[in-house]
Amino acid sequence: MKTPITFTLNGEEAAVFVDPGGNLLDVLRRGCGDLSPKYGCGQGGCGACTVMIDGEAHIACLTLAETVAGRRVDTAGGLADGPDLHPLQIAFMEGFAAQCGYCTPGMLMAAKALLDRNPNPTRAEVDEAISGNLCRCTGYEPIIDAILEAAKHRGAA
Amino acid sequence: MVVEYRKDLFADERADDFDVVGKPILRQDILGHVTGRSPFYDDHLFDGLLHMRCVRSPHHHARIRSVDASGAERMAGVVKVLSARDVPVNVNTLLSLINFGRDDEPLLATDKVSYVGQPILAIVATSVRAAEAAVQAVRVDYEELPFVLDVEEALKPEAPVVNAEYPNNTFDYADTYDHQKLRFGDVDKGFAEADHIVEATYQMSPIEQAPIETCGAIAAPETNDRITVYTSTQGLFFSVGVTAKQLDLNSARLHFIGGTVGGGFGGKVDSHHEPLAALACLATGKPVKYMWDRAEEMQVGAPRGGERWKIKDGVARDGRILARMFTGFFDAGAFTRLSSYAVQKSTGHLPGPYSIPNVASNVYCVYTNRTPSTAMRGFGITACDFAIERHMDKVARAVGMDPIELRILNAYRDGDMKAHRRAAKNCALIESCQVVAQKTGWALSGEAMRASSKIGGGEGALGLIPETVIDEEGRIGERRRTGLGPEPDAGQGARRRLPQGHSAHNSSAFGNAPQREDMAAEQERSGFKAPMAPTAPAPKPAEPAPVAPPAAAAPVTGGPSLPSAYTARPAASLPTPPEPPRPAPTAAAPPPPPPQPEDPARPHFQRAVKRPGVSRFLSGTRRR
Numbered sequence: 001m002k003t004p005i006t007f008t009l010n011g012e013e014a015a016v017f018v019d020p021g022g023n024l025l026d027v028l029r030r031g032c033g034d035l036s037p038k039y040g041c042g043q044g045g046c047g048a049c050t051v052m053i054d055g056e057a058h059i060a061c062l063t064l065a066e067t068v069a070g071r072r073v074d075t076a077g078g079l080a081d082g083p084d085l086h087p088l089q090i091a092f093m094e095g096f097a098a099q100c101g102y103c104t105p106g107m108l109m110a111a112k113a114l115l116d117r118n119p120n121p122t123r124a125e126v127d128e129a130i131s132g133n134l135c136r137c138t139g140y141e142p143i144i145d146a147i148l149e150a151a152k153h154r155g156a157a
Numbered sequence: 158m159v160v161e162y163r164k165d166l167f168a169d170e171r172a173d174d175f176d177v178v179g180k181p182i183l184r185q186d187i188l189g190h191v192t193g194r195s196p197f198y199d200d201h202l203f204d205g206l207l208h209m210r211c212v213r214s215p216h217h218h219a220r221i222r223s224v225d226a227s228g229a230e231r232m233a234g235v236v237k238v239l240s241a242r243d244v245p246v247n248v249n250t251l252l253s254l255i256n257f258g259r260d261d262e263p264l265l266a267t268d269k270v271s272y273v274g275q276p277i278l279a280i281v282a283t284s285v286r287a288a289e290a291a292v293q294a295v296r297v298d299y300e301e302l303p304f305v306l307d308v309e310e311a312l313k314p315e316a317p318v319v320n321a322e323y324p325n326n327t328f329d330y331a332d333t334y335d336h337q338k339l340r341f342g343d344v345d346k347g348f349a350e351a352d353h354i355v356e357a358t359y360q361m362s363p364i365e366q367a368p369i370e371t372c373g374a375i376a377a378p379e380t381n382d383r384i385t386v387y388t389s390t391q392g393l394f395f396s397v398g399v400t401a402k403q404l405d406l407n408s409a410r411l412h413f414i415g416g417t418v419g420g421g422f423g424g425k426v427d428s429h430h431e432p433l434a435a436l437a438c439l440a441t442g443k444p445v446k447y448m449w450d451r452a453e454e455m456q457v458g459a460p461r462g463g464e465r466w467k468i469k470d471g472v473a474r475d476g477r478i479l480a481r482m483f484t485g486f487f488d489a490g491a492f493t494r495l496s497s498y499a500v501q502k503s504t505g506h507l508p509g510p511y512s513i514p515n516v517a518s519n520v521y522c523v524y525t526n527r528t529p530s531t532a533m534r535g536f537g538i539t540a541c542d543f544a545i546e547r548h549m550d551k552v553a554r555a556v557g558m559d560p561i562e563l564r565i566l567n568a569y570r571d572g573d574m575k576a577h578r579r580a581a582k583n584c585a586l587i588e589s590c591q592v593v594a595q596k597t598g599w600a601l602s603g604e605a606m607r608a609s610s611k612i613g614g615g616e617g618a619l620g621l622i623p624e625t626v627i628d629e630e631g632r633i634g635e636r637r638r639t640g641l642g643p644e645p646d647a648g649q650g651a652r653r654r655l656p657q658g659h660s661a662h663n664s665s666a667f668g669n670a671p672q673r674e675d676m677a678a679e680q681e682r683s684g685f686k687a688p689m690a691p692t693a694p695a696p697k698p699a700e701p702a703p704v705a706p707p708a709a710a711a712p713v714t715g716g717p718s719l720p721s722a723y724t725a726r727p728a729a730s731l732p733t734p735p736e737p738p739r740p741a742p743t744a745a746a747p748p749p750p751p752p753q754p755e756d757p758a759r760p761h762f763q764r765a766v767k768r769p770g771v772s773r774f775l776s777g778t779r780r781r
Contacts, residue, residue, distance in 0.1 A: 035193065039448075093191055
């Protein structure tokens with residue numbers, strides 16, 4: 001039996017019916033049409049589906065959809081403010097921190113969760129924050145550089 | 158990352174109007190990536206999307222006695238169960254589109270499975286969960302068969318036949334040759350002249366590409382009787398061609414949309430998802446998604462093939478490599494896919510970027526009961542380069558020489574004749590070595606620092622194609638007595654040195670023409686006769702006095718500085734091949750050994766029925 005739930009998705013109200021045991025990734029992608037979180041493993045190993053729930057990074061594929069009822073969910077699809085990109089997005093673009101782009105939305109959300117709670121992270125803290133996110137293209141260094149770069153920008157802004 | 162553009166090197170060979178290197182350039186697709194809007198294949202939503210899951214073999218090798226899907230067909234949510242009977246053209250090989258190789262791989266297995274994870278049935282259901290449950294409900298009765306997982310084991314006569322289309326467990330090049338061969342000069346001569354023989358075996362394991370986006374495709378019916386396929390493929394036209402062939406459809410009915418690939422690294426060229434998804438779409442009239450989960454990606458996804466390389470070098474005391482012999486085994490897994498091509502690539506890459514006057518190689522594309530392998534980032538080259546460069550270090554230790562200087566000494570110069578009979582040009586290994594040494598503070602001798610890719614190339618014998626040993630049929634290379642299979646690694650220690658060790662296992666050595674009765678009979682049958690019956694027995698090469706054992710010699714010779722042979726171009730000092738060093742090879746070939754009674758010690762040839770040779774020229778009797 002499906003359960004109706006409502007939650008806030010990227011600042012707007014979302015209302016969906018979810019299957020018992022249904023995971024947040026499916027609900028976001030198919031129920032809400034937000035395709036920015038990606039399926040990579042379905043078992044919490046790759047981080048491609050990382051979203052923020054009430055400001056904290058979570059793995060959407062391992063989150064029961066019903067548990068987000070009434071909470072705030074943010075995805076990479078809502079990171080930009082209209083046409084204005086988030087500093088992380090700009091830093092990823094300019095720092096060549098994405099190649100195939102499949103891990104990027106999850107990386108961005110893991111990074112945003114970090115910068116929101118720690119605006120001036122050390123390199124080690126950035127390492128730690130994205131340690132649950134796999135990337136097969138970049139070798140991680142450009143991603144770490146981009147996150148540090150974005151932190152610098154946000155600090156200056 | 159700092160990119161340094163060395164404009165001082167080769168300035169005169171290059172247009173100097175490059176204006177991209179060193180400048181940041183935005184990827185054209187980067188905006189979609191950072192906003193999460195790049196359209197990967199799974200980012201297309203459809204009402205009523207059906208999902209596909211496959212029933213897969215749990216065995217390395219088994220005969221399928223029966224398949225009972227009746228339970229699965231009755232389950233809630235199951236829409237269609239597809240088997241091999243539903244596939245119009247079930248058997249295919251990827252490169253058949255360019256006429257390379259025979260169709261050997263079924264889309265869905267029929268009578269037997271040859272690797273763990275090989276698909277047997279494809280079940281289409283309204284949800285992934287329903288499809289997975291239905292897969293569990295299928296009963297397959299298997300008769301397990303012996304399996305082989307090692308390339309050299311697979312070449313033994315008693316090995317099980319992995320791939321019925323290739324009963325020798327090797328790919329047949331031009332339907333004739335069981336390996337790719339390269340011959341340049343006479344390695345036996347080179348080994349005989351060498352001061353050190355350096356031999357080693359190198360193994361590279363299979364590697365999964367592990368893209369973060371798993372392989373898959375969605376096929377959806379269009380309103381104009383076409384099927385639109387959204388796919389993760391790296392080879393869109395491979396996928397269109399294969400789908401049209403296997404579904405026996407005009408490709409005008411197929412509309413393929415790809416290009417946004419969530420990481421491929423070679424693992425997304427195999428074109429297995431698109432035909433199955435499109436077939437299910439045709440059978441149900443609904444959009445169907447066939448997407449691997451992570452476990453399938455890792456287990457069933459075709460990896461980089463494992464490779465085994467045996468290298469034997471004959472090296473002069475001063476570090477010049479006089480002869481290099483390769484035996485390579487490329488593990489194709491159960492089916493060909495792109496491995497046949499990988500072997501050609503690797504053969505084209507030998508003997509590495511070095512001027513070596515005598516080169517021989519036999520490289521086999523071998524079938525085993527492993528997951529079929531496919532492309533991955535330089536496949537066919539990476540492992541072979543790994544082996545070559547590790548071997549260069551080993552050679553450097555054997556002659557007591559700096560490893561970078563050894564490379565500079567032997568590197569191609571412009572004008573050197575490569576083993577593939579093309580002059581080397583635009584060489585830059587020496588300069589690259591020098592820059593690396595500078596950057597890392599690695600001391601090189603003055604001579605090594607003064608060397609240049611432009612100096613000394615093609616001098617003397619180095620610019621010429623050497624007299625190359627050929628058999629009495631005028632073919633390049635030896636007649637292999639054993640046909641299939643490597644020379645066993647028998648002789649240890651002193652026996653490993655040529656010619657004893659070599660000729661003991663591969664009596665042909667080079668230029669000899671040992672004939673087997675079955676091969677002679679085959680010649681009879683095919684009407685081929687050597688132009689002249691060999692008469693004069695060439696003197697059998699005397700067992701050369703074993704040269705100083707490498708172990709003893711290694712530490713003694715050479716300090717860090719280069720030998721004086723250095724500036725005089727490595728092989729410039731090589732003896733030029735004696736003009737006609739031997740009479741016409743046909744005449745020079747020693748006579749075939751007297752007909753030998755069946756020798757029980759040579760099981761390779763008594764099992765012709767079990768493992769009949771494919772090659773008229775190499776492997777004995779013909780297959781059919």
